[in-house]
Amino acid sequence: MEVHGHCRNGVLRSSAIVLKALPMIDLYTSPTPNGWKVAIALEELELPYETHVLNLSEKRQFEDWFKAMNPNSRIPVIVDREADDLTIFESGAILIYLAEKTGRLLPQDIKGRMAVMQWLMFQMSAIGPMQGQAVSFERYFHEDVPAARTRYHNETRRLYEVLDSHLAHNEWLAGEYSIADIANWSWLRSHKWARVPTDGLEHLERWMAANAARPGSQRGVLVPPSPGKAELVAKGGATIVTQ
Ligand SMILES: N[C@@H](CCC(=O)N[C@@H](CS)C(=O)NCC(=O)O)C(=O)O
Secondary structure (H helix, E strand, C coil), X not given: CEEEEECCCCEEEECCEEEECCCCEEEEECCCHHHHHHHHHHHHCCCCEEEEECCHHHCHHHCHHXXXXXXXXXXXXXXXXXXXXXXXXCHHHHHHHHHHHHCCCCCCCHHHHHHHHHHHHHHHHHHHHHHHHHHHHHXXXXXXXXXXXXXXXXXXXXXXXXXXXXXXCCCXXXXXXXXXXXXXXXXHCCCCCCCCCCCCCHHHHHHHHHHHCCHHHHHHCCCCCCCCCHHHHHHHHHHHCCC
């Protein structure tokens, strides 16, 4: 496992002295939408963290040391050293935890809180699984299955249209910018990889541009650095796609 320190924000400034904060959170991740969600949230919240990169093709996620943290063998996972090594898997749960830890990106009042939760759950239960399958059948699956390709493509596009209609009347998904925006944008930014267009969805595209313009988003999507080359990503995806 490669271990990289990513404490870009772990710098405390006090008059003349500049101190580096110790990483507080271990982030086990990979350059994928579910991983970016957590990196973006950590950057937005300016929490010091250390990144542990898993190359998913090497299948380290199935080893016992990793399964002890997540029995489902998936990234992302965090360990909060400041909270008695509290270990959390499932990116939605991690985002809620980080928001609660800092009191940011998730309102306290019940109405505001539930608005964020419902759009977060929309991503976890719909955008993620459907777009994930769209990518698998477009790019990774070992045989071409046109009916599956069409189904996941159409369902993903339909979900984008749901977001677009909502964003026609809302700047962000739930009141102020929140973990719901982070979760959904982390997937939407890869829509071309799934070959699902956003054409004609002007409100969605306006919101995507607003997310992309945030410094926290820009730092988060570089954690960890992606191999960049489409062939390499496709080869890696093909090694982990299940039949
Ligand atoms: N519902 C989980 C999904 C996590 C997930 O599917 N992670 C993928 C990368 S985006 C993974 O670790 N895949 C490894 C594999 O399939 O072996 C979450 O949101 O955390």
